[in-house]
């Protein structure tokens with residue numbers, strides 16, 4: 227479809243605040259009209275049958291209206307074709323001189339919002355074309371979803387009983403208690419996007435879905451409800467994630483977005499591929515405000531034949547070994563910037579797994595006759611699978627690390643667990659560079675993203691950290707647990723020294739090996755003093771590559787150097 231290529235305009239004008247009921251009569255008419263167009267767009271697939279289904283969905287009048295808009299008769303409303311009606315509804319159409327009816331401003335903005343939502347749905351309605359049809363001669367596998375809802379008591383805002391959070395805001399989250407489809411059948415072929423590019427080396431990451439975000443593109447709008455139509459390799463990932471919830475966005479609003487993979491084992495005819503996907507879900511629908519649910523990451527592996535005609539194993543899951551693994555952000559007002567709530571929480575289980583290897587749905591006997599792969603008794607035939615002899619293998623930990631570095635270049639420097647970092651610092655007589663934050667630093671459930679996207683991955687910083695510091699990061703909650711539950715008093719004291727210097731949301735610290743903090747800076751303060759105004763970026767854009775030094779890198783450099791100046795003399799010599 228011609229309109230699937232370019233991303234649909236983010237409905238910026240959704241920002242108008244029309245949440246009040248509007249006069250009934252006009253809205254009823256409008257509602258009917260919107261429903262008709264919406265239904266038409268949903269059902270407009272292909273030609274002949276589309277006519278029929280459109281007639282069924284819209285009735286004669288609705289189809290007539292639809293056809294009058296669909297000037298190229300492709301049974302689909304392109305944005306151009308949609309424009310006349312959008313203009314009519316929003317009143318931006320040039321008016322006749324004698325036109326008298328002016329819309330009340332509130333109704334006007336309500337209409338505008340409806341039209342934008344509608345326009346959006348029209349553009350995204352081409353999903354159904356991206357259906358993954360099955361062919362009876364190929365192998366299929368069944369994938370099951372296992373889902374346990376987020377534990378509300380793990381959210382920070384639960385501490386005061388969700389005071390000040392409207393029930394409406396959380397209704398999408400509360401309602402999401404089961405997987406949208408507990409089980410689904412896929413063809414082996416649908417997993418082709420997981421195949422490595424020609425000549426890919428073991429352990430060398432490649433992007434299944436590359437990130438399209440950069441410092442210059444910023445992030446994608448929060449004010450959206452429906453994902454854009456998935457294209458190409460996004461289709462399978464979209465379909466898989468749809469098993470959890472109907473509105474997955476395979477590209478996150480914030481960097482690093484996308485899906486990255488690496489080969490962890492190779493045999494004569496099979497690959498094992500491990501992957502990491504950053505995706506999120508929209509839990510609200512109009513007229514509520516958007517609610518974003520962003521798991522830290524989806525990871526997993528697939529074992530597939532080199533021609534993707536057979537899948538031996540598949541698993542995808544949200545890691546649940548840390549105490550928090552989901553970031554949630556929701557709007558509670560019309561303005562995207564001023565009315566955003568943030569929280570993090572813990573989801574115990576979100577997992578997809580193949581029930582077994584893919585098997586052919588029909589089998590040919592010696593005479594070439596098709597036989598069903600189920601016995602007359604209804605029992606499936608037992609298949610025997612050849613044993614795979616792996617020739618090259620990479621450990622799971624190493625593969626996970628490489629995927630992590632591909633997503634987060636700042637991870638080129640090792641960040642050790644808290645206690646280990648101080649043990650190491652003692653052994654090597656070095657200072658500790660420690661980041662203490664409310665959310666995790668190395669996944670998407672995070673309050674540290676601004677930090678890692680800029681300073682922590684810049685090369686002078688990486689070099690200095692690598693040479694002169696032992697680095698670590700921790701969640702506030704982890705240190706609080708250490709402080710209250712740990713029997714070893716020196717570890718309790720270590721955690722206490724850290725927490726003493728912490729303020730929300732992120733604190734960067736330089737410490738002696740015995741835990742004394744010699745220098746620290748709060749991330750909000752840091753961002754305030756380093757933030758560039760848009761004009762500055764414009765002015766500097768041409769010199770960026772050569773001489774221009776990004777102010778946050780320079781400031782972080784200064785912070786580290788000051789830490790060295792204060793800390794080095796105190797190290798035991």
Ligand SMILES: *[C@@H]1O[C@H](CO)[C@@H](O)[C@H](O)[C@H]1NC(C)=O
Nearest residue numbers: 397398399401509510511514
């Ligand atoms: C939640 O579920 C209730 C009852 O099934 C339904 O009325 C409501 O619309 C749902 N809310 C959302 C946001 O899905």
Ligand SMILES: *[C@@H]1O[C@H](CO)[C@@H](O)[C@H](O)[C@H]1NC(C)=O
Nearest residue numbers: 637638639688689690692693
């Ligand atoms: C860190 O230092 C080690 C040894 O000095 C070196 O091998 C490695 O490449 C360095 N890494 C980075 C990211 O600079």
Ligand SMILES: *[C@@H]1O[C@H](CO)[C@@H](O)[C@H](O)[C@H]1NC(C)=O
Nearest residue numbers: 645646649713714715716717
């Ligand atoms: C407490 O923990 C530290 C650091 O791991 C260790 O060196 C020390 O031996 C422990 N002390 C006790 C009494 O277990």
Ligand SMILES: *[C@@H]1O[C@H](CO)[C@@H](O)[C@H](O)[C@H]1NC(C)=O
Nearest residue numbers: 723738740741742796797798
């Ligand atoms: C850590 O060492 C420094 C320098 O030797 C000392 O001033 C400080 O009191 C020590 N801190 C603790 C908690 O032992």
